[in-house]
């Protein structure tokens with residue numbers, strides 16, 4: 001199904017959160033204020049690596065209007081955070097390891113006073129030699145950033161023996177690929193409001209992707225019970241993985257506790273840049289060999305990921321990359337070795353695609369190069385090695401069976417865009433000889449869920465509330481992806497409720513069950529599964545109550561718009577009458593009727609940590625234009641085939657692919673948080689360039705392939721990330737088609753694409769010949 | 770005493786007359802204070818968003834005498850005698866056709882860029898009801914949207930242009 005408004009008919013719905021968004025009425029958590037509120041600010045290290053010899057806060061504390069100045073001494077509990085491995089100091093004791101490290105924080109009456117107070121804090125640093133390169137970090141000469149050295153995590157995968165494998169190859173391609181430090185650039189920077197109530201409980205109003213994880217981490221820092229903390233975490237002005245880890249929360253919470261006043265923090269863009277997470281820059285070296293028929297014989301990969309100063313999810317991102325450099329192909333011999341390495345550069349962590357973006361760019365590049373050596377069509381080479389539906393996953397683990405790989409491949413190769421390949425007219429190229437067009441494609445199999453070995457709980461709750469609303473309660477977060485809209489649509493389409501019947505409750509740890517994190521393309525799948533589990537329970541509970549009051553057997557009743565209806569046996573009869581409204585039923589029941597489900601994200605029967613069970617497949621074709629006078633690349637058309645099971649929300653699906661692909665465009669062409677000597681050179685959006693509407697001149701077609709095997713019980717697969725991983729290698733292939741230049745480093749340096757015979761071209765341009 | 774140790778005396782406020790969303794008001798703020806902060810912090814009008822503070826993202830867009838400006842770069846004194854329209858002003862008479870087009874076409878996701886984006890679209894269409902794709906691109910290239918990839922936004926702008934044309938035509942027929 002080609003996704004668009006027209007083809008979706010009534011399934012294309014206005015988002016319930018839309019009216020407040022387009023009118024500006026929606027209060028984001030960083031828009032909130034409270035009476036008597038103080039402003040919080042954080043003092044961060046100017047040095048990428050230094051020893052702290054003294055911190056003097058007296059002058060700052062003495063400034064009129066300053067209510068608290070805190071350092072590591074004021075952290076009552078664990079002075080560390082980190083989702084997977086808490087090694088990042090809340091407030092540094094004796095050493096800073098990057099330019100975002102927090103050393104002190106203040107709360108004051110006004111922004112101006114808070115900033116003045118930061119200037120009055122004196123910190124003595126003894127600057128230390130820095131480690132600003134991940135490969136250098138692994139050498140014996142490099143200073144050690146942590147007690148265990150500079151290696152956060154090493155992971156790999158082996159099959160057969162690559163050495164003898166390469167001996168038997170007809171062609172071998174060796175290449176090294178580099179990917180940038182991409183920034184999430186959510187438009188709402190980090191921030192929030194922190195309030196200790198009369199009852200001594202802390203309420204945190206701050207964006208996150210997993211409220212219960214924040215609650216656990218904050219309880220550990222503050223040394224108070226988790227039950228004393230309430231996390232309100234939606235709505236969110238964008239996250240893309242970047243707000244999953246704690247950011248300003250520890251400082252807001254500590255300052256609010258010490259001053260006993262509400263405290264607000266809202267990062268400036270620069271503070272967001274220096275302290276926040278980025279995508280791991282990776283260096284991926286690949287050696288891949290085939291026999292003369294194009295069959296893959298051996299694949300050897302070495303990944304070096306720059307994880308920055310602290311762990312957060314660096315190990316998990318590496319695991320994902322290790323799985324995705326193998327991808328949807330079968331090899332006789334495999335040897336993947338990956339290293340996630342501490343440096344004094346910026347923090348790297350979770351970001352949409354989760355290590356897949358880097359891996360797939362490299363892997364697909366190998367196929368294009370090998371195909372050329374073989375004199376084969378690049379897609380033909382992929383087809384010859386593509387996994388069959390019953391093949392095991394990349395780590396030889398059992399995975400849910402689908403025809404996804406074949407489906408997206410057939411759809412893409414049948415697309416008009418791909419068909420146009422090789423037939424590109426030369427007329428336009430003659431008119432402007434420095435403009436060249438090309439077509440390229442790439443292929444992806446992207447895992448969803450956290451993978452084997454990592455707790456990945458799911459679940460939710462349905463309630464007929466006292467006022468007659470049907471409450472759907474989940475701990476997922478709305479950061480723009482349209483989770484509320486998708487949940488509403490599922491309740492309407494699967495249960496028959498009207499939108500007015502429904503009340504959706506998310507993002508408040510006091511009232512929601514733990515449905516796990518809103519990450520890893522998992523929330524829609526898990527809501528769908530929850531509703532599948534809840535439907536018979538809820539029907540049983542509510543319809544049997546209704547049966548008592550309407551004097552009808554429960555099995556002849558059904559949910560409908562506004563209330564409970566009798567199932568019409570005779571389709572001709574127009575007896576579509578509501579027997580009892582939900583409010584009347586709720587009143588008659590006297591108390592809310594609730595059903596709950598809890599389960600675990602489906603995992604593979606394997607021992608390999610991080611191995612996935614559910615995958616989304618995609619094949620992407622693009623047409624680009626390369627300007628050989630400027631070296632600039634323009635994306636003209638895109639075609640995405642995505643096999644992810646049934647489409648729950650066509651507008652949301654389309655938006656995820658379009659939005660993900662836009663991020664991938666930036667990853668390919670312009671985005672890089674440039675660092676030198678551990679310092680950011682790109683401090684704001686004047687130098688860090690995300691795509692604007694002008695870079696999106698082209699069209700985009702998104703083909704959703706919904707068919708799943710008949711006995712599939714997993715329903716819709718995740719689509720939050722897959723749109724962001726396949727575009728970059730497709731662009732690289734299209735550039736090669738256009739100008740015959742191979743790209744190995746992103747973002748693509750325009751200089752690489754300048755015409756070699758520049759003078760000749762200029763001549764033509766001037767003479768118009 | 771070091772300079773930095775002096776207690777901070779708030780900058781002197783002056784009274785700046787202007788019109789805000791149709792209401793005549795006096796802004797009692799320091800003349801160099803940025804309009805963005807006046808709106809958000811002093812007037813509690815948070816529909817106008819803050820993101821880069823340097824005029825590169827458009828989240829803070831408002832209209833001053835019908836012209837779209839980045840309120841993060843506009844100082845309060847520059848508004849003297851001018852008419853300012855924020856997203857709250859656009860929405861004052863109910864949902865504007867541009868806003869309706871964003872709703873129907875899915876021209877937003879997280880919504881954080883949306884108020885600024887709608888201001889830019891409104892300023893464009895008020896001035897040029899039938900812009901070319903290139904003119905649309907130019908008018909909106911100062912508004913960054915990180916979520917949508919601009920697909921829904923482009924469709925919404927087209928829809929808004931159609932609707933405005935239709936209502937103009939039906940008005941001229943009935944008039």
Ligand code: FES
Nearest residue numbers: 822824826827841
């Ligand atoms: S906040 Fe004004 S342009 Fe970005």
Ligand code: FES
Nearest residue numbers: 878880914915916
């Ligand atoms: S909708 Fe999120 S930035 Fe545009």
